[in-house]
Amino acid sequence: MSVDATSRPQSRRTTRSVLIGGLLLAFLLAGFVSGYASGAPDGLEKVAGDQGFLESGRDSGFAGSPLADYAVRGIDDERLAGGLAGVIGVLLTLAVGTLLFWAVTRLARRRPASAPPGRE
Amino acid sequence: MGRTAVHIPDGFIDAPTSIAFGVAAVAGLGYCLRRGSAELDERAAPLAGLTAAFVFAGQMLNFPVAAGTSGHLLGGVLAAVLVGPWIGATCLAVVLLLQALFFADGGLTALGLSTVNMSFVGALGGYLVYRGVLRVLPQRRASVPIAAAVAAALSVPLAAASFVLQFALGGTVEDLSLTAVLAAMVGVHVLIGIGEAVITFLTVGLVMSSRPDLVHGARGVLRRERAAETAAVRSTA
Structure with a gap:
């Protein structure tokens, strides 16, 4: 008797529904919950301030970017500007990540010499 | 104003150290992509991309840890357990790059430093710890x-200690x-790390409860579970 995971379809969710569910959760976290995140300095920044090396840090060269500091420039409502920046960031990361991993797996297929022996 | 930056800015660590870690990061990521692409199915690329996106979202959620201090998700172990250490480490690097380029979070010259701390120490090192812990737990x-x-x-x-090593090598404040x-x-x-553990437990638990077969770090356990069940069925037959 096979007790392979795929033999219990009633408890299975399709990969597509996992993708959609995960994306919705990421949107919720970056777009909404992030508005309630702590504004206190994070561990590194706090230690840098306490120990006296915070001032050695320089502003990012991208401080003028329209999404700098996780806020869409030009939107006055802080929660909206931050939430929108979060949603854009989730989409951007998803797109760049998916494209990168898709491209490298395709490239790996084209170079069978670099694939582990016994595969394909 | 939006949120403050949470990654290493330019200037904390001197140029030679930053460049050395930049070279190490590029070389290490090349190796990660080589290993990762060999074990990743083309159709699983969106899942890996989603993992990166989820880490991005998680890193936005600063939670209070002590008076006047917050913490946020690193996401290295989370990504490595979900999609494997090589792809997971690369996910962290993708997040760091986009945060530096588009969100002005983390210096461009500090990208190598952060990649070593988060991708290599956090994801790869964290995955080694995960395998060690899993070995001593019930299968x-x-x-x-x-x-x-x-x-x-x-x-x-561990990632924080890695930063201190970089600071010891090239901290600009003597x-x-x-x-x-x-x-x-x-x-x-x-x-x-306590917050990191809670978020990682909940997220990995959520995927394990719906699609354990998608969790890279669960492969060995699921295989042994199946073998044990098959053996049990055989012995009762």
Whole structure:
């Protein structure tokens, strides 16, 4: 008797529904919950301030970017500007990540010499 | 104003050290992509991309850890357990790059430093800890989120210690007590590690409860579970 995971379809969710569910959760976290995140300095920044090396840090060269500091420039409502920046960031990361991993797996297929022996 | 930056800015660490870690990061990521692409199915690319996107979202959620201090997700163990250490480490690097380029979070010259701390120490090192913890737990699928949580908790102070090593090599402010910096960094990041453990436990647990077959770090446990069930069926037949 096979007790392979795929033999219990009633408890299975399709990969597509996992993708959609995960994306919705990421949107919720970056777009909404992030508005309630702590504004206190994070561990590194706090230690840098306490120990006296915070001032050695320089502003990012991208401080003028329209999404700098996780806020869409030009939107006055802080929660909206931050939430929108979060949603854009989730989409951007998803797109760049998916494209990168898709491209490298395709490239790996084209170079069978670099694939582990016994595969394909 | 939006949120403050949470990654290493330009200027904390001098140029030679930053460049050396930049070279190490590029070389290491090349190796990760080579190993990762060999084991990743083309159709699984969106899942890996989603993992990166989820880490991005998680890193936006600063939670209070002590008076006037917050912490946020690192996500290294989370990504490594979900999609494997090589792809997981690359996910962290993608997040760091986009945060630096588009969100002005983390210096461009500090990208190599952060990649080493988060991709290599956090994700790869954290995954090694995960495998070690999983080995001593019962070989059941319920052990997967627990091992991930323990590894996540340890990965955060480990990554913080890695920063202190970089600071010791190339910190631009001299005459600071390195032991004081180390104690402060590890101390606060032990607390942040608790939050990291909770988020990692919940997220890995959620995927394990719906599609355990998608969790890279659960493969061995699921295989042994199946083998045990098959053996049980045979012995009763």
